[in-house]
Amino acid sequence: MVNIGEDCDDPMSPEYKKVFVRGNCVEFSPVVINQFPGRSVEDVTEMEATDNEVCKTIIGNQVKQWPRKDKLPSKKLTVKYAILNKIAAINWVPTTHSSDVATGLGRFIYAVGTKTPFDFGSYIFDQTIQHAKSLAVKMPIAFPTLLCSIILNQHP
Incomplete structure (x- = not known):
């Protein structure tokens, strides 16, 4: 049982940065x-690429700007990004809408x-x-393995 407070x-x-898992407080x-994965905090930066630059890269210069509806058809992705999108849709940010790529997910697979x-x-x-x-009710949890590892690392 996990309780993520609204605040x-x-x-x-x-309650800032605190999640309660089976009665234990987990820093989150x-x-x-x-x-957690051994990354250096210095690696953390805001990505400077614009949505349009991301779009051009992940679809191989087929379109010059991100579509107005905020979704990009996955059939336009290059092979490399189509594979990353499939991995993301199954493992990282589970979704049943793998035929479209939202802006946030597009930026993620670009990175x-x-x-x-x-x-x-x-x-x-x-x-x-x-x-x-x-x-x-049936929204899948994003990055379930990473989240479970963070919890188990703090409360084995």
């Missing part, structure tokens, strides 16, 4: 996530594919908070 992402709250923040420094911790944290605030 987990509010710096003014006493972008910094904790970035440090992985180009090895661009990226604040993975903030991305994963935001995905987890979005999940916690959702009322969806």
